[in-house]
Amino acid sequence: MAPSVYVHIPFCSRRCDYCDFATWTDRDDNVVEYIDTVIRQWEYCSSFNDDSTSQPLTSIFFGGGTPNLIDAGHIARIIESISTVMNITGATEITVESNPDHVTLKKMMTYKEAGVNRISLGIQSTQNHVLQFLGREHSPKHVKVAREIISDAGIRNVNADLIYGAANESMDDWQTTLEEAMTLDLSHISAYALGIEPGTPLGRAVASQEKDPTDDDALADKYELADAVLGANGYEWYEISNWARQGCESQHNLAYWRGGDVIALGCAAHGFTRNQRWSTPRHIDTYLERFSAQRRPQPLSWDLFINRDDSESITQDEEEFALKLRTRQGVQWRNNQVSPVLEKFVDEGFVFFDPVECRVWLSITGRLMAHRVMVDLYEEYEQLTSVVE
Numbered sequence: 374m375a376p377s378v379y380v381h382i383p384f385c386s387r388r389c390d391y392c393d394f395a396t397w398t399d400r401d402d403n404v405v406e407y408i409d410t411v412i413r414q415w416e417y418c419s420s421f422n423d424d425s426t427s428q429p430l431t432s433i434f435f436g437g438g439t440p441n442l443i444d445a446g447h448i449a450r451i452i453e454s455i456s457t458v459m460n461i462t463g464a465t466e467i468t469v470e471s472n473p474d475h476v477t478l479k480k481m482m483t484y485k486e487a488g489v490n491r492i493s494l495g496i497q498s499t500q501n502h503v504l505q506f507l508g509r510e511h512s513p514k515h516v517k518v519a520r521e522i523i524s525d526a527g528i529r530n531v532n533a534d535l536i537y538g539a540a541n542e543s544m545d546d547w548q549t550t551l552e553e554a555m556t557l558d559l560s561h562i563s564a565y566a567l568g569i570e571p572g573t574p575l576g577r578a579v580a581s582q583e584k585d586p587t588d589d590d591a592l593a594d595k596y597e598l599a600d601a602v603l604g605a606n607g608y609e610w611y612e613i614s615n616w617a618r619q620g621c622e623s624q625h626n627l628a629y630w631r632g633g634d635v636i637a638l639g640c641a642a643h644g645f646t647r648n649q650r651w652s653t654p655r656h657i658d659t660y661l662e663r664f665s666a667q668r669r670p671q672p673l674s675w676d677l678f679i680n681r682d683d684s685e686s687i688t689q690d691e692e693e694f695a696l697k698l699r700t701r702q703g704v705q706w707r708n709n710q711v712s713p714v715l716e717k718f719v720d721e722g723f724v725f726f727d728p729v730e731c732r733v734w735l736s737i738t739g740r741l742m743a744h745r746v747m748v749d750l751y752e753e754y755e756q757l758t759s760v761v762e
Contacts, residue, residue, distance in 0.1 A: 376459070376646070377432040377628040380411060380451060381639030382440040383657055386475070390508025390574040391536075391567060395641035395655050396438045403657065408447045410665040411638045412454045414653075417673040418636050418644070419458040430459050431633065432466040432625035441471040445480040449487035451638075461488060466624040468493050468532075474511040476519035481526030491530040491623075492523050493563075498536065499553040500546045506539045506584070507567075508574060520557045530560050530621060537595040538567035540585035547595045551602040560621035564599045565614050566592045593741050600737055611701045613740050630696045643680075650689075652680045694754060695747045703734025707757040714753040718746060 384404060385396045400407075433455060435448060448469060455461065468491040469484055481492075498504050499513045523531055533554050537547050554562065567587050570576050578584040600610060608616035612630060615623065628635060637644030640660035643652040654660045662668050663677045675681070697704045706715065706726065715733065718724045723739035723746050726732070739746050 375429045375431045376634040376636060377434070377625055378415075378430060378455060379625075379635055379637045379642055379644070380433065380435045380440075381637070381642045382435055382437040382443065383407075383640055384442050385437065385439045386442055386472075387510040388508075388574075389510070390506075390578070391569065391576075393570040393573050394438065395657070397657055400657060403661065404443050404447065406661060406665055406667055407639070407657070408443075408450065409667075410661055411451060413666055413673065414638050414664050415451070415454055415636070416458070418638070418646075419455075428459050429462050430455070430465045431628050432468070432623075433461075434467075434625040435469045437470055439472045439475060440469050441475045441480055445483035445487075448489070449483055452487045452489070456488075466491055466530075468623070468625060470495065470534075471519070471523075472511055473515040473519035476515075476522050478522050478525060481523055481528060485526050485528055490528060491532065492528055493532040493534060494519060494523070496533045496535060496550075496554065498539070498542065498546070499550045500542065503539045503542045503546055503550075506541050507536065517557070524558070531558070532561035532563060532623065533557065533559050535562065535564040535599075536567050537564060537599065538587045538592045540587065542595075544591075544594065544598065547598060548602070551599060555602070555606050561615070561617045561623060562603055562608055563615050564596075564603075566596065596741060597737065609701075613699045613735075613743060627700075630700050632693050632696070650680065651678045654679060690755075691751055694751050698733070698735065698747050698750070699743060701734060703732050704754070706731045706733050707754060712753055712757065714749050718750065724750075 381395070383396050384400060385398050388396055388398055433452065435451075440448065452461070452467065461467075465488070467489045469489050470493045472495050476494075484492075494516070495511075496516050497507060497509055499516065501513060504511070504513070520531065535550060535554065537550075569579050569586060571580070575584065579586050600616075603616040604610065607618055609619065610616050611622050612626065615626060617623070632645075634646045635644050636646060637653070640653055640657045641655040643650070645651075654663060664673060694704055715724070715726060718739070719726050722736055723742060724733050724735055733750070735743060735746065
């Protein structure tokens with residue numbers, strides 16, 4: 374599989390209350406140095422591939438943070454740097470995550486000219502009180518304007534990120550958000566259950582009982598509603614939290630789920646290349662101290678990266694199994710055997726099994742219980758594999 378590139382842009386104008394990503398709101402003075410450093414890291418990482426100049430790229434994804442907060446010329450400059458080493462074709466998916474409040478025609482035109490062909494719009498909800506609960510910056514009235522600007526710039530492939538499960542979000546609120554999203558001519562929808570992380574403003578508010586936690590039953594009901602509404606409007610589920618119109622599945626997401634190589638740039642970025650996992654320091658200061666030519670003019674070296682060996686308890690094979698099981702494609706089952714655990718999950722309606730293709734994939738009920746299903750199925754899958762070997 375052709376490689377992909379992830380670029381983390383950690384700058385925000387406001388940090389959302391639920392966010393535990395590596396983002397900063399007070400680092401405008403670091404933007405130019407950071408972009409220079411990302412390009413320097415790219416030049417080093419791309420040198421690992423002896424045939425890099427001939428490799429086509431599957432995708433480039435600018436995530437954050439708020440990538441469209443900074444000058445669009447920085448995004449264009451990174452794309453240009455990547456294109457001098459690897460082959461960007463018309464099929465290469467190039468995505469920029471964007472906050473509706475920071476979408477301008479000038480920025481979108483600069484993206485388009487640089488080769489960006491996909492925008493991921495952070496909508497989350499169309500209900501003001503839900504956005505306030507989440508600590509979101511944008512106003513719902515800006516969403517439609519932003520979508521029109523993106524269209525005017527000639528970028529047709531647009532995803533919307535939605536979040537469900539805020540304690541003050543009713544089922545009617547969520548239904549309205551879904552229905553209003555359907556009016557935006559989107560090619561792709563990502564809908565995520567709200568996670569309340571310790572240490573975030575929302576996490577502290579829930580811990581102090583200032584705000585209510587999420588409700589598991591409500592989360593399940595809202596997921597099922599999303600699947601029904603999106604399915605009825607021509608969006609096909611292809612991963613637990615993702616739906617797309619035909620042919621508009623995110624190539625970058627698929628690269629992760631299928632175990633493809635990902636060159637990850639910027640702070641807090643996690644890559645997988647040449648069968649080895651690695652990441653960069655989470656804090657922007659530590660990242661710049663190690664990788665910036667201004668702070669460390671010596672040539673870059675492999676020991677500047679962290680987590681170069683996968684020391685987590687989950688094995689690489691198990692992670693690959695879990696990621697594939699999250700998708701509509703599912704996993705290939707060994708031996709074509711309907712073994713006891715698999716048979717149980719089929720009978721209970723958690724998974725489907727195709728004996729011709731030897732393939733197992735999740736039902737909507739199984740998607741709601743994905744972790745439990747994955748753990749039990751993988752244990753049996755591993756036993757079958759050892760018998761075959």
